[in-house]
Amino acid sequence: MAKVVKTRIEMEGETVERSVVVEGEAPPPWTEDTVLSLIGGARPRVDGPARVSGRAVYTADVRLPGMLYAKILRCPHAHARLRRIDVAPAMALRGVRAVLSHRTAPPIQWQNGVLLFDETLRFAGDEVAAVAADDEDIAQDALELIEVDYEVLPFVVDPEAALRPDAPRIHPRGNRSSPPRVYQRGDVARGFADADIVVETVVRTPTALHNCMEPHGSVAWRDGDTLVIWDSTQHVHGVREQVAETLGLPLSRVRVISEYIGGGFGSKQGVGKYTIIAALLARLTSRPVQLMLDRREENLATGNRHETIQRLRIGARRDGSLTAIDLRAIAAIGAYGGQPMAIAGPVQEFYRCPNVLTEEVGAFTNTGPTCAFRAPGYTEGAYGLETALDELAARLEIDPLELRLRNYADVNPVSGRPFSSKPLRELYRLGAEQIGWHDKRRPECGPTGARRRGVGMATATWGGGGGPPAHALVRINSDATVDVLVGTQDIGTGTKTVLATIAAEELGLSIQAVRVALGDTLAGPYCPVSAGSMTVASVGPAVRQAAREARQALRDVAATFLEVPASQLDIQDGEIVATMSPDRRMTIEDLAGRLNRFQIIGKGSRGANPNDVDIRTFGAQFAEVQVDTETGQVEVCRLVAVHECGRVINPLTTSSQVEGGVVQGIGYALMEERIVDPRTGKVLNPNLDDYKLPTVQDAPVVEVTMDDHVDERANVLGAKGLGEPPIIPTAPAIANAVAHALGRPLVEFPLTRARLLQALQEGQVGNGSSHPRPLSPRERGRGHRR
């Protein structure tokens, strides 16, 4: 029976209460005592052979008869107005089939009141026109033939400059991208008055670019009355809704496919301009159209982790207990968008602190728009909070880990509710032991010599509880194979393998018997976006419920043939066996054969979340670095990552997730930084030569430890998400290790060689003290006696 329930769902730092429909009866939870034969085993991916053989078809690989290739002309100026555009020379080029521009495209509203092809271009890379041609090279040639007159306008690329009253206006209502987001608990003024010491710092974090290996792109074609879109996306059902709405089509006449996607990391959560442009060109030409962006476009126009300026004040008592935190953050939103990501999340929830005030301000800038990037906001915010805490620890002469333990939050400081589980204390202990924390942080370990070692650590807290709506169907075929039909997608995390494992476990079949069909809105019922570390915890329970319903039906039918009550039947290795009299048995194949092609179909939906607990995931990372003070080179010698996501369903793919997050975190810590020329407003490094990604030579052996426990309150699997948490603490752990090695805090990131050398020249590094500035006598004399 279907019923409507209210439930709380958290995603990427935002919690919403939603009414959702749930159906059927939730299975009893898999507890610590449940005997499971497949769950928890390290197993390779079910789609591994397709991925290693080149048979996996990504959007970029779709080849259809008569398919045209499309390219986009982008504005070369940071801010400009179209005065004239002449596409006739491009149209005249042999092989060009259609050109779209402001003059010819339908006036489709995009965002911030701007059209799909707008007359005003707000960043170097904004869309001006698009061409469809027989061949990619012809399309590229055609772009060069389009004649455009631009009126070049004043621009601003720095977020602080953009907020000044005299800054060039990017949108009519000014450069604040949304009202400031303010959070308050307690009274920070009182908290600072109660403090023995106040640390003040300004932390600057860079713009980081996703650089998914598969660029963003779509293929659009009309199949009968349906618009079919292949899209490299993290949410097929979301893109379907957005395409239908944008083009005024009924939902049922749009189908979105994305079985394989070459990386998203948050940047492929919704419809892109390229998707709509491909659909419009397909309509104009009555041909399939593929529009894949190139690497330069990826670096200009498909999103980024926003640059932030974080002004932090942290007050504490002499014993290290936090009395107040005040964070004022400014983020560069880029040319389009709204609120900043949840930069203040770490300040609000990582530690127990009675008085917290945060304000997050987004500034429009004449740069490519921002979007979610793996743990959006928290990764930036953790950089600020966790490095500032180390400065506090140094000034209080308290061990940084001890400082964190003294402010451990046993309940969620934001909601006041307990957690479904929080083994963070244990994670700290495991990580500290593994890296040899207490030996390496001894005070006598000050910096000496040209090459200096240091260790640092940082904390992660994130969501990952998932929630409804998520639906699944499980179909048992007459050859005893099983289809799991879900409208989710596998963005490279191993979703397909995990869902196959869950279904096989519940049905008592081998994983080989289960095929998961995902990434197609026609095949699979609604599932949420693969983001917010929520896929397993949202879709997994729905699959389990559907498999259970199918199993139930299978036993009911078998009971008739075996003349045994269904309750006494069990399914083992593809056979239905009477538990009381094991000689009464039949194979599923045999049973299915007798059903006269009747198919058993089970359906499942994700139930509501519990209302009395908060579901969060936790982690801690410890880094050991070596800093060469002559070259500025930072080498990450060891990286210990200790995380938890409740029950570990597949240790192999779990370790991949953690290692991948850490490697991206290393890039964010040491090398990744979009550079915009302040004189021209252009990106100077929109390629993989100048925008540095970590290579295999930069990746240390990541030492991964998972605290594998069953989070029984989370959902019927006992499992939570893990996609994002591993990137959150990496950069601050490395920064803290570098600060330890150099004996002074660092506040501008990433820690490139140039920046390190500059900091070394400016600072009093090398005085042999690992403590930046001990408490002054005045600070020592102030405040409370306890």
Added chain:
Amino acid sequence: MVRATTRRRAEIVVRGPGPVPIRLRVNGADYDLLVEPRRTLLDALRNDLCLTGTKKSCDLGECGACTVLLDGRAIYACLALAIECTGREITTIEGLGDGVALDPVQQAFVDRDAYQCGFCTPGQVMAVKALLNRSPMPSEAEVRQALSGNLCRCGAYQHIVEAALQAAGVADPTARRPRPVAEEGICGEGR
């Protein structure tokens, strides 16, 4: 007011010089193609031959996703012109394995979960193939050197190194060894 115009040739242009016939030998079979001289090997493989296992990611020789073998050695297919490759033996990811069983390098990638999104994987696999062609028992340092031109944004490097060592038959590639501690500047020592 500042004005800027991007004005190219006003006349109608047919870019050329026009297609030329070539013969490419790919995965042991000969293909006769008609391509523009500027056609890269990558585009010839992906668009003319529909061998889309070789991926286009940067198209500038910066990422390694398009790595194929040319006479057994790894090259970036985006940096080679198709017309340069006539008379050479080209091997793509589709040319590995026998159609039923995977090549040992491919199998090692599956066993070790040496990928996440999988988009760079064909290039990584071909780079390992090329390495093992010239150095059948590589050290970990050699593996890292050989793969340093193949970016993986998902960060699967550690598993990729393990897979390469497994494929080479190097014992116990899972042993996770922290790097040796350097001589100088160790915490608490050398003071």
